[in-house]
Amino acid sequence: MRAFKKSSQTMSKQRDFSNKIRTYHRYLGFFLAGIMAVYALSGIVLIFRDTDFLKREYHFEKQLQANLNAAQVGSEIKIKLLKFTATDGEVATFKQGTYNLETGAVEYTLKKLPYVLDKMAHLHKAKSADPLYFLNIFFGLSLLFFVISSFWMFLPKTTIFKKGLLFSAAGLVITLILLFV
Known part of the structure; x- marks a missing residue:
């Protein structure tokens, strides 16, 4: 017993x-149901980060200092590993746009996720x-x-x-x- x-x-x-x-x-x-849903959706979106899926094109114009090198321009406009692909007189060209070496004017285009999806992806990674x-x-x-x-x-x-x-x-x-x- x-x-x-x-x-x-x-x-x-x-x-x-x-x-x-x-x-x-x-x-x-x-x-955690809400955050699990966010991670699930952002994980799916991140699978396609190397494509233009759901991305929108945004055009930017900024005034920078004159005579910057590619690394400095990239740092100022927050594009990693920016490289000038060609220089025609005072205009340097890079993949996303152009930079005027004499005036410092830069014009470029970026493709970004919509605001909410971008925030979700940023949280995910x-x-x-x-x-x-x-x-x-x-x-x-x-x-x-x-x-x-x-x-x-x-x-x-x-x-x-x-x-x-x-x-x-x-x-x-x-x-x-x-x-x-």
Whole structure:
């Protein structure tokens, strides 16, 4: 009788722990539903970042100092790795526009995502220098919690848990194939 009582208490503690994990999983999921939608949409948009998909063309004209080199012009107008492709007299040409070496006038065209999609994509690929980088860390840790806590959603002896392990293994194999092929 004593052994039954001890195993019953152990099972009760396991169930309590499992129920707590399920509760955390559920409410964290509700809390993060909005940001998960943002990351999902921006992730899809970022797949096409090397194309003009959804991008609009914007024309800019600025007055810079005269006689700047390509790196300085690129720094001023925020175009990385800007290179002059040709120089015709006082006008230097680059992929996105022109720069007048004598007057400092620069005209260029950029293709950008619409404002909201651009903000979403920026959040998705934030760096440690961005002010809200900790949000990405929190979100990443939350997703890791979802992965781990999903194994407490069902009791280990149930058929659905065993099938879940098979699906997890299949997902891991597919992920490894995608990473290394």
